[in-house]
Amino acid sequence: MKKLLLIFVLQGYMMASVLLNLEIKGVNIPVIFQKDSRLPLRNIELIFKDSGYLASNEAGVASLSAKLLSEGTKKDGSIEFAKELEDRALSFHIDIGRETFVISLSGLSSEFDFGLQKIKELLQDPNYTKESFKKVQTQQLGKILQKQNSFDYIAANNLRAILFPNTPLANPELGTLESVKAITLEQLREFIDSHLHLNNLIVVVGGDFEKESLLNSLKSLLEILTIKDVPTIKKFEANSNPSKKIVYKDTDQAYIYFGAPFNMEVNSSKRAFAKVASFILGSSGFGSRLMEEIRVKRGLAYSAYSRLVINKTNSYLSGYLQTKLQSANEAQEVVKEVVKSFVKDGVTQKELNEAKDFFLGSEPLRGETLAQKLHRDFKEYYDGLGLGYHKKELKEIKDMKLEDLNSFIKSHPEIVNLSFSIVTKKDN
Numbered sequence: 495m496k497k498l499l500l501i502f503v504l505q506g507y508m509m510a511s512v513l514l515n516l517e518i519k520g521v522n523i524p525v526i527f528q529k530d531s532r533l534p535l536r537n538i539e540l541i542f543k544d545s546g547y548l549a550s551n552e553a554g555v556a557s558l559s560a561k562l563l564s565e566g567t568k569k570d571g572s573i574e575f576a577k578e579l580e581d582r583a584l585s586f587h588i589d590i591g592r593e594t595f596v597i598s599l600s601g602l603s604s605e606f607d608f609g610l611q612k613i614k615e616l617l618q619d620p621n622y623t624k625e626s627f628k629k630v631q632t633q634q635l636g637k638i639l640q641k642q643n644s645f646d647y648i649a650a651n652n653l654r655a656i657l658f659p660n661t662p663l664a665n666p667e668l669g670t671l672e673s674v675k676a677i678t679l680e681q682l683r684e685f686i687d688s689h690l691h692l693n694n695l696i697v698v699v700g701g702d703f704e705k706e707s708l709l710n711s712l713k714s715l716l717e718i719l720t721i722k723d724v725p726t727i728k729k730f731e732a733n734s735n736p737s738k739k740i741v742y743k744d745t746d747q748a749y750i751y752f753g754a755p756f757n758m759e760v761n762s763s764k765r766a767f768a769k770v771a772s773f774i775l776g777s778s779g780f781g782s783r784l785m786e787e788i789r790v791k792r793g794l795a796y797s798a799y800s801r802l803v804i805n806k807t808n809s810y811l812s813g814y815l816q817t818k819l820q821s822a823n824e825a826q827e828v829v830k831e832v833v834k835s836f837v838k839d840g841v842t843q844k845e846l847n848e849a850k851d852f853f854l855g856s857e858p859l860r861g862e863t864l865a866q867k868l869h870r871d872f873k874e875y876y877d878g879l880g881l882g883y884h885k886k887e888l889k890e891i892k893d894m895k896l897e898d899l900n901s902f903i904k905s906h907p908e909i910v911n912l913s914f915s916i917v918t919k920k921d922n
Contacts, residue, residue: 536701537600545595545689554669653915742920748822761878766890767902776800840900
């Protein structure tokens with residue numbers, strides 16, 4: 495009886511996410527909300543669509559814009575702005591991804607209104623000074639210099655340039671030394687001013703909120719934003735012509751990154767098949783096809799990994815491994831053989847059963863924390879799948895038949911068109 499009572503009490507304090515609509519200036523803003531009153535904590539994310547680094551053709555502009563906006567208000571300056579939040583144990587971040595620009599705040603319920611007010615002040619009075627611009631520009635240049643010694647970073651960037659030539663995906667997210675040096679304060683200001691608007695905003699909120707007071711607080715915060723058309727980032731198709739780029743460095747290992755087209759829309763009804771196929775081919779660690787053939791059978795690498803990337807703006811197969819310099823060519827051939835056999839012959843019932851056991855056993859654990867749940871719910875909404883899609887997907891995996899999975903795999907022969915990006919040492 496005590497156990498049943500505890501479950502009932504917890505359910506009373508925590509509810510599934512719901513989609514609310516907040517109207518400001520005639521714009522309906524989606525608000526993904528999950529109430530959780532078990533602790534007096536709150537968090538919020540203001541997520542602006544079509545505003546990530548793919549929204550600019552100029553390498554480094556989007557990344558540097560997020561850093562500039564993180565510099566606090568012009569009135570307070572970066573140090574005082576950060577100190578006021580830290581003194582109240584409020585965590586504040588501005589991050590940028592490929593498609594989104596995110597302002598996030600988390601902390602105690604008692605201090606949260608103060609944090610929202612600081613965000614409002616920031617959006618009204620950003621620290622657009624020459625000093626703050628020079629600071630973030632110098633920091634960015636320093637990071638790029640550090641990355642020049644990261645062979646993984648070099649190989650990964652070159653792979654995207656091979657797969658998506660002449661697109662923003664070909665640009666390093668941080669930019670290059672040349673591009674960042676050429677960026678101006680006005681460019682960053684223009685990027686921020688042209689992308690943070692009501693009509694491309696999604697709000698994700700969780701924690702100890704009451705619905706009405708939440709909506710009122712959001713309205714007070716967001717009414718300062720304006721309405722402006724933000725161009726939709728188009729979808730970039732991966733290059734189907736196999737290619738290879740080799741960069742020579744003083745290294746004791748060969749860094750091999752590989753990729754290929756994978757033709758799938760982000761809201762496809764076949765996503766469950768892609769998830770299982772990706773797991774079996776290369777994303778499950780030990781037991782995956784790639785790991786079995788490359789490490790276990792041949793001892794060519796400590797690890798080998800691949801995954802099927804499915805986003806609104808891009809979808810492709812991506813993978814990597816490291817191997818001894820003298821084994822680099824053999825490792826590439828094994829990758830080609832594994833992917834070709836995977837498409838031609840499909841998977842076994844044993845592999846499918848193991849994948850089912852993994853997903854059915856582990857997937858519920860991916861939503862243990864409030865942050866995990868909110869991230870999952872946002873992705874479901876953003877990708878056009880609908881809140882609660884993960885439950886439907888688990889059922890589809892549970893009921894998946896071998897012949898249907900193999901039919902799906904065979905319908906994607908494009909993944910055999912592998913391109914390679916390699917960092918290795920030149921033979922003397």
